[in-house]
């Protein structure tokens with residue numbers, strides 16, 4: 017198990033376009049994805065992109081388990097997605113709170129497409145395609161943004177919604193509370 021350091025906003029690697037994966041079924045790629053899961057799980061994240069642990073490759077993971085303590089959070093199946101492409105379905109957008117492991121302690125309201133299709137490859141290089149909406153679609157868009165060097169604060173429309181989670185949600189993010197939903 018290797019929990020890696022998560023780079024924080026301002027690190028140049030988070031602001032660049034990540035490179036394509038050249039080869040599948042390599043020990044290197046398998047180890048990278050394993051480290052990404054170890055890191056995401058240790059930090060209780062909803063998703064993680066390879067650049068966040070210092071690897072500039074077009075690889076993201078995400079997944080949220082149902083949690084009775086947070087009934088409003090929709091479960092998202094655990095997914096490895098390489099070379100993701102997003103196709104927007106419909107014109108509807110939705111605005112909701114986001115956080116990011118690379119922007120610790122903060123939250124902001126971010127507009128996202130409500131319904132998308134994503135295409136890409138799985139860990140073995142097999143094509144993968146899925147239509148998703150709502151929170152699931154939000155998580156995918158947040159992670160794919162990471163591969164293009166975009167962090168969610170760049171997408172906030174009203175900067176007055178951008179703030180420290182303990183100030184925004186004191187009842188959820190007290191000293192003992194465990195933050196969830198950071199990507």
Ligand code: NI
Nearest residue numbers: 116117118199
């Ligand atoms: Ni993030």
